[in-house]
Amino acid sequence: MKVKICGITNLQDALDAINSGANALGFVFYKKSPRYIEAKKAKEIIDKLPPFIQTVGLFVNEDETFINEICLESKMQLAQIIDDNEIINYDLLKVKYLKVLRAKEQKDLRNLNKEYYLVDAFVDSFGGVGKRIALEWFEDIDCSRLILAGGLTSANLKEIDGFGFYGVDVSSGVESDIKGKKDRAKMIAFLKEANEIK
Numbered sequence: 001m002k003v004k005i006c007g008i009t010n011l012q013d014a015l016d017a018i019n020s021g022a023n024a025l026g027f028v029f030y031k032k033s034p035r036y037i038e039a040k041k042a043k044e045i046i047d048k049l050p051p052f053i054q055t056v057g058l059f060v061n062e063d064e065t066f067i068n069e070i071c072l073e074s075k076m077q078l079a080q081i082i083d084d085n086e087i088i089n090y091d092l093l094k095v096k097y098l099k100v101l102r103a104k105e106q107k108d109l110r111n112l113n114k115e116y117y118l119v120d121a122f123v124d125s126f127g128g129v130g131k132r133i134a135l136e137w138f139e140d141i142d143c144s145r146l147i148l149a150g151g152l153t154s155a156n157l158k159e160i161d162g163f164g165f166y167g168v169d170v171s172s173g174v175e176s177d178i179k180g181k182k183d184r185a186k187m188i189a190f191l192k193e194a195n196e197i198k
Contacts (some may be wrong), residue, residue, distance in 0.1 A: 002162040003194045004056060004147070004165030005174060007035035011045045013182040020184070021191040024054040026080065026169070028045050029062075029070050031185060033090045034179040035171065047141060054078060056098070064092040071095040073164075080118060106137040110147075118169055120149040132156075138163050154189035161197045 001078050005017040006026030014025055016116050027042045028035040058069050058078035071094070079097045081088065090097065104111055104120040109119065121133040132151030148160060151170035157168070172179070174186040 001165065001194050001197045002147070003191060004054075004167065004169045005182065006056070006058065006149075006169055006171040007077065007175070007180060009035055009037050009180045011048055014045050016184040017049065018053055018188055020187040020196065022053075023080075023167070024056050025049075026056045026058055026171070027074065029074075030058060030060040039070045042074040042076075053087050054107060055137075056080050058082075061087070064090070065096070068092075069093045070131060073098070079197065090154045103133055103137065106134075109137055109141055114145065116145045116147065116166065118147040118149055120169075121151070133157060135163070152190075154186065154193045157190065157193040157197060164198070
C-alpha cells in the first residue's frame with residue numbers, strides 16, 4: 001500500500017517520513033492551513049531529498065495558472081487538487097494531477113471514472129481535522145484506484161484491511177502536539193501498520 005505523509009513543513013520531518021517508509025510527501029499551498037508552506041521553502045526542502053520520492057502539492061480552489069506556477073517554482077511532481085468551484089481546465093495543467101473527492105454521502109463514490117482519486121470526508125474546512133469517512137460506503141466498490149484520507153492513525157489503520165485501497169494519506173494522525181510538526185515515532189508506527197494492509 002502506498003503512503004503519503006502530508007503537511008510537511010520542514011526538512012527533518014521530510015527525512016523522517018522517508019526513513020519511515022513513506023512513498024510521497026505532501027506540501028500544502030493553502031494559506032489558511034496551519035501547515036501552509038511557501039513555494040520557495042518547499043523547494044529548499046525538495047532540493048535536499050533523496051531520489052525516488054514523489055512530491056505532491058495540495059491546492060484548494062485555485063486556477064490552473066496558479067497551480068502551474070507553484071508546481072514549477074517548488075518542483076512539485078504531482079498536484080493534489082480540491083476544485084469545489086469547478087474552475088479548473090485540467091487540459092491546461094502542465095503537471096500530473098490527482099483530484100480530491102470530498103464525499104458527503106455514499107452516492108458520491110458511485111459511477112466514478114477510471115481516474116485515481118483521493119477520497120476524504122467532507123468538512124467545511126480543508127484537511128487535517130481528522131474526520132473519518134464511513135468505511136461501509138466502500139463496500140462493493142472497487143477501491144484499487146482510491147487513496148483514503150481523513151482520520152487515519154496507526155491505531156485504526158487495520159480497519160481498512162481487505163478493502164484494497166491503492167494508498168492512504170495521513171497528516172494530523174502523525175503529528176506532534178504542534179500542527180505542522182510531525183512525530184517520528186507516530187510515522188514509524190503508521191508505516192509499520194500500512195505495510196501489513198492488503
